[in-house]
Amino acid sequence: MSREPFPEVSVPRTLSRPRLRSTAALFTTLTAFASCCIVSARPSEPYAAAPCALKRTAAHHSEGLDTWNASYPRPARGLDAVMVFLSFPDFKPVNSPAELAADHFPATSDYFRRASYGRFSLRPHSLLRWVRMPKPSTAYAIRRDWAAKDRSAYLRDALAASDAQVDFSRYDVVYFVADPDAPGVDSDATKVVNLRTPLRADGADLRRIVTVFERHPPDRLVLAHETGHVFDLPDLYRRPTDGKGDWDTHVGDWDLMGSQFGLAPDLFAWHKWKLGWLDPRQVVCVRGGERARLTLEPLGAGPGTPMTLPTGSTAFGLGGGVKLAVVRTGADSVLAFEARGPVGNDRAACRAGVLVYRVHSGEESGRGPVEVVDAHPGTEACWENSVYPPLADAPVSLGETFTVPGEDVRVQVRGRTLAGAWTVDISTGRRV
Structure with a gap:
């Protein structure tokens, strides 16, 4: 008997989430940005060859993206x-x-x-x-x-x-x-x-x-x-071994794979690169010893997506700009930089700015393969609806310079363009 595909049935529905609370912070510093030479930011090669593309490991749902795990369907088509x-x-x-x-x-x-x-x-x-x-x-x-x-x-x-x-x-x-x-x-x-x-x-x-x-x-x-x-994406939440404590300390509101209740649940740009949704020219690899000046388009801005600027005016995303900057920090680790704000899937985002996070390709799903770096460890935000207020204000804000703890890497958020993109300087003092 022939069995035809069933019809699509759809009505949208959303809910709020009970608040989860905890206090935790990373030691970080906001510093003056040292002057040095500026090099142009280079788009990456196709990710299999890009110098900042981590290799896929045997870890369950590895964050490595040099090859696709063919046992999973790849969402690069319908x-x-x-x-x-x-x-x-x-x-x-x-x-x-x-x-x-x-x-x-x-x-x-x-x-x-x-x-x-x-x-x-x-x-x-x-x-x-x-x-x-x-x-x-x-x-x-x-x-x-x-x-x-x-x-x-x-x-x-x-x-x-x-x-x-x-x-x-x-x-x-x-x-x-x-x-x-x-x-x-x-x-x-x-x-x-x-x-x-x-x-x-x-x-x-x-x-x-x-x-x-x-x-x-x-x-x-x-x-x-x-x-x-x-689609081979890992759990980004922390599961307490004793069943106690907060589950959202690794990434907070900032990726769906951390929490489906997040205020900014769009997938990290790293995940979009892994899934094939970013072109090579939309990823910039910043090499050790360089200072790169680049323009980051908001992660949620697709073609024609409206964005509200600090001036109160509205810009419409082109969708083809640079979405991700990456600094290699080890054989199986990188720092990633992307612009986040209230646009697209992130329309309820608590704060806007440049989000910094660590990616480890050797860590298993649920054991911290991605960790957001808090640029404001002394403050919290959006207590009323954030899944983890200490990370709700994690992005580096306009006009700030941030030194990543434990790394000779700094990011300065210099300004915003009329189209809503963020102008950023990233410098790294060591070669990896």
């Missing part, structure tokens, strides 16, 4: 995703599949369209009827740290129950969405399951499946976060 809605014999669903689909789309597709500057489209197809699972929801022991045998049983049953209605060979991404009100469903268990031995359906290998257990309505942008893992 990809199709299927949503299958699972009910259980121990509970009659309260909501319809259409209502649950609208919790996630078009918000998820819109996020990726903006983040990729229109280079990537995620096309959702929803099976708008319930697929009945063979066992009660409580039989699968669903929870965050799910036992492998229970998780495997759930996936096998879900695939067997839905295979007659879905041609899985048509889709790049699979979402199994459980009835959120069933008694055995735990909203904290939403995750991507990576399968060492893929499941087989319709002649296709399913290597990873997004299992969705979100309550209705769900956490904001949670499906975009999980979909990021499907």
Whole structure:
């Protein structure tokens, strides 16, 4: 029987997040900028050969980007995703599949369209009827740290129950969405399951499946976060080993893979480079011993994106300017610099300026592969809605000069252009 792709169903919905609070700071200095010669900033080569491109390592979701991990679908083109809605014999669903689909789309597709500057489209197809699972929801022991045998049983049953209605060979991404009100469903268990031995359906290998257990309505942008893992992006939050403490100390509000609740959840420019959404000319490698003057276009500014300038006037992004500057600091580490502000996916950003962060290609997902450097360690901002106020004001502001702790690297934010870009000097005193 021929099974056509299902129609797209979409209604946007967002939620606020409870506030999480903690205090932590890095030792940093704001200094006068020493005068020296200026060299022109050089766009990078294609990233496989760029001197500041870290090599991919064996770490799970390595931040290395010299090669693409071919076991993951690369979002450099349109990809199709299927949503299958699972009910259980121990509970009659309260909501319809259409209502649950609208919790996630078009918000998820819109996020990726903006983040990729229109280079990537995620096309959702929803099976708008319930697929009945063979066992009660409580039989699968669903929870965050799910036992492998229970998780495997759930996936096998879900695939067997839905295979007659879905041609899985048509889709790049699979979402199994459980009835959120069933008694055995735990909203904290939403995750991507990576399968060492893929499941087989319709002649296709399913290597990873997004299992969705979100309550209705769900956490904001949670499906975009999980979909990021499907594209080989790591978790950037810190998971306390004792279950206590703040989860957001590594990157705060500044990347979706840190928190789907962040005020500025656009993906770091490093991630956009990794995913193929930046051209080589949009990345500048600053070599050791150089002082480079460059113009950074706001990360969220795509073609025609409106930006509010400090004067109160509005500029419209061209979308093709330099988005990322990189200084190599070691064999598997770099410093990255990008301009962030209230535009695009970052429209609720707490502060604007040049964000500095460290990238480590050898660190595992969830163990600090990216760490934002706080240019204002003595202050905090946006207590009312930031996921981690100590980093909410992390960017280097207009007119400031910042020395990166532990590195002979300084950045001076000199001004802004009429088009809204940031003029920046970056200097490094040592060669790596």
